[in-house]
Every structure is written in C-alpha cells, then in structure tokens.
Amino acid sequence: MLLRRCILLAALIYLDLVSAATIQKRGSLIPVPTPATPRTWKDRVRAVFFGRSEQPLQKKKEQTNRRHNPLSHYVHDIVLRFNISGPSEAAAMSDAINTLYLDVWSATSSHVDIRMPRGTVPLLLDVLPESMRNAHAPLVQSLADAALETYPGGVESPLPHAPQAMLQPTTGERSDILFFQDYQPLNVIVAWMKLLESLFPSHVELLTIGQSFEGRKIHALKVGREKSSGKKKKAIVITGAAHAREWISVSTVCYLAYAMITGFSRDDKGIDTMVKEFDWIFLPTLNVDGYVYTWEQDRLWRKNRQPTSLAFCKGIDLDRAYNYHFDAPSVSSYNPCSDMFPGGYPFQAQESREFANWADSLIKNGTKIVSLLDMHSYSQEILYPYSYSCEAHPPDLENLEELAMGLAKAIRIQSGEHYEVTSACEGTGFAGLPGTTGGGSMLDYFYAKMKVHYPFQIKLRDTGSHGFLLPKENIVPTGAEMFNLLKYLSQFLLDDGSPTAVIKPSDEL
Structure with a gap:
C-alpha cells in the first residue's frame, strides 16, 4: 500500500x-x-x-x-x-x-x-x-x-450605508429583498440579526448560545411572544451550517426567521399563531469558524477549525461529534484528515458541545424542545432517526414517517419540488461507503438523549447538478418551500400529531 x-x-x-x-x-x-x-x-x-x-x-x-x-x-x-x-x-x-x-x-x-x-x-x-x-x-x-458564481460583489460584502436597506425590496417586489439576492458572509449575517432585534423587539431576541473554538459567538434569533399566563412555551429549533460549505442552509434559516418575524401581525393568522404558540430558535451558522474559512480561505471547507492530533489536518465534523453511538476508532473516518473525522472522543468539537449544553440548559429550565430541523445540502431529502444504524428503528417510527411525508407534501404544494423521505441511515451522505457509519449525529442525539419527539435532518436543493455550489437564484425559492414546511409542522404539532389540513403555498417575501 x-x-x-x-x-x-x-x-x-x-x-x-x-x-x-x-x-x-x-x-x-x-x-x-x-x-x-x-x-x-x-x-x-x-x-x-x-x-x-x-x-x-x-x-x-x-x-x-x-x-x-x-x-x-x-x-x-x-x-x-x-x-x-x-x-x-x-x-x-x-x-x-x-x-x-x-x-x-x-x-x-x-x-x-x-x-x-x-x-x-x-x-x-x-x-x-x-x-x-x-x-x-x-x-x-x-x-x-x-x-x-456563489459569491456576491466581494469576498466580504459590507452592509449598505443604511442598514435598513437590507430589509427593503430593490424593485418594489417583496421577493426582491436585498439580503436574499446573494449569499452573505458572517459579519453581515450577525449585523442583520442585530438589526432585526432592534426593529422588532416585541417578538425577536438575539441569543448567544455559545462560543466557537476560535472565539466567535454563536448567535441565534428567538422569535415568539410571551403568553399572558406566563407559562413556558414549547420550542422548535432550526439550525444551519453544521457543515461550513453548505451555504444554502445558512440563507434558508435566515429566510425562515425573516419570513416569520415580518409576517407576524400582518393579517396572517397562521403566522400569528405560530409566533404566539411556540418559541422558534433560528441558528443560521453553527459552524461559525468553518463558515468564515469558506469565505476567506477555502470555499469547500466542511469541518470546524479545531486542531487535531495532526497539526496539518485541522477540523472535526460537527455532525459526527455527539455523544450517542459515537463512531469507534475502527471506522475509516477516524482519520484527522478525513472530512468526516468525528474527533478523538464525544463532544471534542467545541461548537457541538456548546450547542448541546445550551439545549440541555434550556430543557432543564422548563422549555421542552418538540422539534429540531437541521438544515443541510444537498439531495432534497427529509431524514428521520436513526443515523447510526439501519438495523435500529425509533419506537415512534410511524409518527416520524407520517410527519415527514406531510412536510414533503407541503414542499410539493409550494414549489413542485420532490423531497425523498427516508431514515438518516439510508439517506444521501456517506451511507453508501463501506467502513463509514452515521454515529454521533446531532439528529440521533437530540432524539434519544434530549427526548425531542420530531427531529429531522433536511437536505436542501438540489439533487446534484450544482451540489454544494447552488446558484444564488435558488435562495428565495428554497426558503419559500421551507417556510411552507414550517407552517405544516406548526399545525401538525398544534393538532397533537393528528392529520392536518393541506397547507396552501406561502407568499414569497
């Protein structure tokens, strides 16, 4: 050899x-x-x-x-x-x-x-x-x-002179919001999140859920209205960019947050109900260090930027670092130079550990997380547990499949796009390669350890024509089909998992 x-x-x-x-x-x-x-x-x-x-x-x-x-x-x-x-x-x-x-x-x-x-x-x-x-x-x-083609006017795209311009249409159409005409670097995203909090203080709060290995804050937007009874609401968590190169996941989470924030109290009873009944946590960029690295050094970088046992091979796969059926050193991905390297031990990846600790603290303080949507690309799939094994089946498999099929239908109604529904073990990723497993995944950890009833990993557009380099023209339509998915999810949960009415297509921004 x-x-x-x-x-x-x-x-x-x-x-x-x-x-x-x-x-x-x-x-x-x-x-x-x-x-x-x-x-x-x-x-x-x-x-x-x-x-x-x-x-x-x-x-x-x-x-x-x-x-x-x-x-x-x-x-x-x-x-x-x-x-x-x-x-x-x-x-x-x-x-x-x-x-x-x-x-x-x-x-x-x-x-x-x-x-x-x-x-x-x-x-x-x-x-x-x-x-x-x-x-x-x-x-x-x-x-x-x-x-x-995936970059905007420069490697770092500054905010316009007036920050509010990022929220205004450029041609008078709601679908032409400047922020969503390009992929955005981290500094722009963080400034945009702060702007939303300042403009909509009644139902938006900027959270810091932790800190990356290189010292960057990991930000999220909490969208929700306090109940008059003071009773804690159930939470739905939506994440992007566990893998740094999957830029469409970042833009999609931002789109979902913006659509919900600006749709509240705008004669849309569906969105009003969503904001009043749940706390929505939108975390656009979990892997903040890796995401910055894709803008400044290597567009297709996947892992975080944490040192490993080999000085010339940095990075841990954030979606293989959780403490549930963590990959054993016998698998081929147990190589610090592999893009799938899970780390030397569970939660060695700082960002995964910080996210899990934040979620654990939220739950211990009385907030139940009822759903997790982990956005990725690519392949157009809705994946449910388990990831670690195709032989293991979740105890409420029927409920997971029922909801996943409904989510896929909501997407088809919105855009006509087909999203495959299957288990994470059988879905697109690395399941087709002998010697690799899906152990240590965020999906399995939140389902089995955090007791989140409805966790899904969603692989966004497309099916391979562009792969991780999805043209920016797909940002708005991808966001729109995912927002229709959120409407279905909300109604499903409010109906306690019973069959729900067909969700009509969402208006574009």
Whole structure:
C-alpha cells in the first residue's frame, strides 16, 4: 500500500508540475482565481496523502497582509458522479477513495459524487474495476467557475450605508429583498440579526448560545411572544451550517426567521399563531469558524477549525461529534484528515458541545424542545432517526414517517419540488461507503438523549447538478418551500400529531 501511494504521489506531482490553467475573468465578483504560487514538495505530499492542502506553507507569512484566494484550491478540479452496482463496486470505490484521499460530496447505494483534480481522474479509473471505468458522468465541469458564481460583489460584502436597506425590496417586489439576492458572509449575517432585534423587539431576541473554538459567538434569533399566563412555551429549533460549505442552509434559516418575524401581525393568522404558540430558535451558522474559512480561505471547507492530533489536518465534523453511538476508532473516518473525522472522543468539537449544553440548559429550565430541523445540502431529502444504524428503528417510527411525508407534501404544494423521505441511515451522505457509519449525529442525539419527539435532518436543493455550489437564484425559492414546511409542522404539532389540513403555498417575501 505504501509503495502504491508513493507511485501515485509521484504521478500527481508530475501532473501538477506540467499542468497550468487560468480562469477567464468574469465580471468583478471577487478576485479572479489565478494559478496559485507553485507549491512546495511538502504541500504536494500533504495534498496527496491527506486531501486538499490547508494552505501553501510558503503563504503563511503572507496571510497577515492579504486574504488568501478561497478558490485557488479548485482551479483544476471537477466533480464526477460514479454509478455503483452492488456491494463489490461500493467496496472498490471506498478503497479507492481512502487510497487517494478524495473529497466525497455524496454517497448512496447507487452513486457516489467525488471532487478531484482532473489529473487524478486517470489514477482513480486505474484502481477501479473495469465495470466502473465508464460508469461516470461530470456534475461540475469547472469547480472554480461554479464556486465563483456563489459569491456576491466581494469576498466580504459590507452592509449598505443604511442598514435598513437590507430589509427593503430593490424593485418594489417583496421577493426582491436585498439580503436574499446573494449569499452573505458572517459579519453581515450577525449585523442583520442585530438589526432585526432592534426593529422588532416585541417578538425577536438575539441569543448567544455559545462560543466557537476560535472565539466567535454563536448567535441565534428567538422569535415568539410571551403568553399572558406566563407559562413556558414549547420550542422548535432550526439550525444551519453544521457543515461550513453548505451555504444554502445558512440563507434558508435566515429566510425562515425573516419570513416569520415580518409576517407576524400582518393579517396572517397562521403566522400569528405560530409566533404566539411556540418559541422558534433560528441558528443560521453553527459552524461559525468553518463558515468564515469558506469565505476567506477555502470555499469547500466542511469541518470546524479545531486542531487535531495532526497539526496539518485541522477540523472535526460537527455532525459526527455527539455523544450517542459515537463512531469507534475502527471506522475509516477516524482519520484527522478525513472530512468526516468525528474527533478523538464525544463532544471534542467545541461548537457541538456548546450547542448541546445550551439545549440541555434550556430543557432543564422548563422549555421542552418538540422539534429540531437541521438544515443541510444537498439531495432534497427529509431524514428521520436513526443515523447510526439501519438495523435500529425509533419506537415512534410511524409518527416520524407520517410527519415527514406531510412536510414533503407541503414542499410539493409550494414549489413542485420532490423531497425523498427516508431514515438518516439510508439517506444521501456517506451511507453508501463501506467502513463509514452515521454515529454521533446531532439528529440521533437530540432524539434519544434530549427526548425531542420530531427531529429531522433536511437536505436542501438540489439533487446534484450544482451540489454544494447552488446558484444564488435558488435562495428565495428554497426558503419559500421551507417556510411552507414550517407552517405544516406548526399545525401538525398544534393538532397533537393528528392529520392536518393541506397547507396552501406561502407568499414569497
């Protein structure tokens, strides 16, 4: 195996030296990706053995003076979908991925989506069985181009001169709110959340649920009206960006918060009931450090930014770090350089620990969390427990399936989009790869340990055409279909789980 990797390393370094590519300048969205400064041999070794390089070693000193190009990792990259027929091909693909340390975007029993440098494609095909060498098709031909399209006017998009402009339509249409015309960086999101609290103090409160490893505050918006009786209300928690590169999850949580905040007391009895009967906790960016890193250093970074046992491989997967059926060190993801690394022990990931502690404190203070919606991308799925095993079944499986099917129907009514309903173990992610499990998930932990009756992980748009690089034009329609989902969820819970009336399509913002 070591000799094989050395041969692959030599081949990849040769291909890297002889290849040169540039990207045509397109408008003035962000600094245009240009060929990065030639990497040292240490950088190449690290990139081949442990996936993409965290950043070129020779650029360390330069980072104090200027921002690193967040697309420079992907100038030569492509995303391919490989079809899989049977366990033997799945095992062969898993072995190839572990050998070449490839970036898996999605894996099911029928296909695997993989990001890789173009020069690596022949090497991958060489180690796959002959039956798989022609069973692939490109999803994203030019990764840097696709990533470029997800950025707004600059790597950091400042607030307008008047902050209220972020809440005003640009063309007179409610669907044309400036904030949702682009993906937004963390500093803009936090300022926007503070603005909402100041404009709607009657039913909005800015919360700090914890602190990230790098010292950033993890903010959430609480939307709700106090009951005249003083009785505590049940809470529904909605999270985004457990995985940093899934930007659509951030924008969607922001959209849901804004739609509910501005819809209250605006002649919409449905929204009024939602705000009066529940406390809604909207947490757009759980992985704040990783999210900032996707804007400043690496657009497709997934984990948090916490050091591991290997100094050159930072980060823990926040959705594999919880203390419920935590992955054992025997699984292939137990490698600090893996994008699925769960940490050395449960709750080593600070952000996961802070979130769990906050939720535990909320419950101990008398607030019951009745539902958790954990937003992710991509694949258009609604997933219910369990994640850790396909052999285990939740005791109230029928209720979970009934609600999930209703949520999917609410989406279809709104937009016509189809969302698959299945267990998290069987859903899109890494379930199709032997040697990986879904242990330590947020979904399972909140269901089994926090006793949240209706937790779901929702994989947002799309089904693979754009993957994690969903064009910004999808922000509003994705948010609208999810808001119709919230209306159905609220009515279902108010009816104590009994069948509810069909939810009509929501108005766009």
